[in-house]
Amino acid sequence: MIDSPSAPSDEARLPVPAGIGRGLVLTSVFVCAACGLVYELELVALASYLVGDSVTQASVVLSLMVFAMGIGSLLAKRLRCRAATGFASVEALLAVVGGGSAMALYASFAWFGGARIALVGFSLAIGVLIGAEMPLLMTLIQRIRQQDAGGALADLFAADYVGALVGGLTFPFLLLPFFGQLTGALLTGVVNALAGGVVVLWLFRHDVSARMRWGLLAVNGSVVLLLIVGTAFVDSFERAARQAVYGENVRVAVRTGAQEAVLTGDSDPAAYERGAEPLQFFLDGRLRVDSADGYRYHSSLVRPALTSGPRKRVLILGGADGLALREVLAQPGVRAVTVVEVDAGVVTLARRDPGLSRLNEDAYDDPRVRLKTGDDAFDRLRERTGTFDVIVSDLPDPAVSTNAKLYSQEFYGLVSRALSPQGRLVVHAGAAGASSRAYWTVESTIRSVGLRTSPYVVERHRRAAAEAQP
Structure with missing residues (x-):
């Protein structure tokens, strides 16, 4: 019925x-x-x-x-x-x-x-x-x-x-x-x-x-x-799904509010030298840090911009894991570093997790560091917080369209305004081979605001950056 x-x-x-x-x-x-x-x-x-x-x-x-x-x-x-x-x-x-x-x-x-x-x-x-x-x-x-x-x-x-x-x-x-x-x-x-x-x-x-x-x-x-x-x-x-994606060695998995952060492998960053799984750090499923070779990316990103010219005041955009900050602090002559990161939860993880904090050598505890969290890099640069000798842009890949404004002409105009007369800007611009269009688009966008560019590529690890200076 x-x-x-x-x-x-x-x-x-x-x-x-x-x-x-x-x-x-x-x-x-x-x-x-x-x-x-x-x-x-x-x-x-x-x-x-x-x-x-x-x-x-x-x-x-x-x-x-x-x-x-x-x-x-x-x-x-x-x-x-x-x-x-x-x-x-x-x-x-x-x-x-x-x-x-x-x-x-x-x-x-x-x-x-x-x-x-x-x-x-x-x-x-x-x-x-x-x-x-x-x-x-x-x-x-x-x-x-x-x-x-x-x-x-x-x-x-x-x-x-x-x-x-x-x-x-x-x-x-x-x-x-x-x-x-x-x-x-x-x-x-x-x-x-x-x-x-x-x-x-x-x-x-x-x-x-x-x-x-x-x-x-x-x-x-x-x-x-x-x-x-x-x-x-x-x-x-979620635990079973993460293990299927990241393997059996998922050590930390937290949602920071804006992103999901996952740490896998041994908590000792050097354990891979003894045959253990390297420490790996993922944000929203994308690998951001690998203790076996991650230092190559961060040193290649930071050191070219700090090898010559003034470097007393440095601004880091992004880089919540603290590894770019570690490289900046290791350079002589650096007196003050400002880190602008939208996701405070990832910074907290980088400071408190024993593996990640050892990898970044407790960089956030250095008295020269001033941390700004909660606002994204675009909003923070609008406030005109002074000028910097070096600006390091360690932001997510430009291929991720949600970050498009952080690779726009307007953004680089704000960055140019924040550079000192002899300042340098270094930008992670994606992979020049796999994402060549995005890479060269970033380079041409930087030039469009009046900055002189020196593109370079780290071939072995498929990492790329574009360095620009006025």
């Missing part, structure tokens, strides 16, 4: 007055819109983290989801005669797919070596389910009290857009910092399932047969229970 079809014009029997019933439906629209946007942002964030090139991945995810939402709206036409049952089913399925999407993408990346196919699949599936919501909700709200289609759509879209705003703000300011990506997605699925269940199983319970009500209650209850139980296994799942 299933719930009997009913024409949209029939008024629903509600346990509350029609005005309150409409308010509850609009609240459900608000909640579902917030959850839907969280799923979208979650996929975009994971795509950037697991696949890279955030602009391309965000474009792919969003365009696929918008396309799929149109398909979902068309498919929902077949469910309008059983709108209550259809809406509850859609929300239960969306809660499972959306709530579990983060863990599924991590699993695909960790155990199958890539996440692109899974990303496309989840983008399409979530988009179809989100697109199916609005036609069904439109039918339900008209079942409460008939009104012109324009007015009903205005109410629905208003609730939908406000919910999207709340979801967009909740994701970066609440879910990510307090729960993390995996737990945040699972909890969003719980909220999604509850929102759909309350509307159908209580407000529109007379539109659904008793047998169907029990069936929907069992399904929604199972979904909520599954997602809540999933949150209890997030930590063990």
Whole structure:
């Protein structure tokens, strides 16, 4: 036995007055819109983290989801005669797919070596389910009290857009910092399932047969229970996924707020000389430090800029691991070093972890060092904190599009303003071989602000930098 079809014009029997019933439906629209946007942002964030090139991945995810939402709206036409049952089913399925999407993408990346196919699949599936919501909700709200289609759509879209705003703000300011990506997605699925269940199983319970009500209650209850139980296994799942990606020797794994920092290998940086695993430091899956040969990169980055000319005052942009700072402090004549790093959590790790602090030789404890955390390099340079004899730009690769402004003409204009008359700037510009276009784009951008460049490459380790001086 299933719930009997009913024409949209029939008024629903509600346990509350029609005005309150409409308010509850609009609240459900608000909640579902917030959850839907969280799923979208979650996929975009994971795509950037697991696949890279955030602009391309965000474009792919969003365009696929918008396309799929149109398909979902068309498919929902077949469910309008059983709108209550259809809406509850859609929300239960969306809660499972959306709530579990983060863990599924991590699993695909960790155990199958890539996440692109899974990303496309989840983008399409979530988009179809989100697109199916609005036609069904439109039918339900008209079942409460008939009104012109324009007015009903205005109410629905208003609730939908406000919910999207709340979801967009909740994701970066609440879910990510307090729960993390995996737990945040699972909890969003719980909220999604509850929102759909309350509307159908209580407000529109007379539109659904008793047998169907029990069936929907069992399904929604199972979904909520599954997602809540999933949150209890997030930590063990993350450990297993990290070991699949980084190997068995994961020693530290922390989310610093903006990034995930992972340390692997022996805590003794010199242990690799005795056959042990070298200490390796990863940020968001990208290798930043390797104790077996990392000194070559940092010495090649820092020393060319400090071998001649004045070097009393030095500014380091980025370089949270402290290795560029170690190289700067080792040069004679350096009296003051200012380090500007946006992520204070990584600096804390570099100071407190026994392996990383030994590798950087406790550089942050040197009295000549002045640390500025919390603001990115662009914002700090705008403050005009004086001039420097040498500026070391040890920032993430320019190929990572989220850092594009730190390789822009505007940025280098600010850097040029902060250089003393005989000052030098050295920039990590990516790999000249693998990313030659990015490398030479950085070089030409530096020249465009009036600095004279001397490009150089460390061939063996595929590291590159561009040194510029006025």
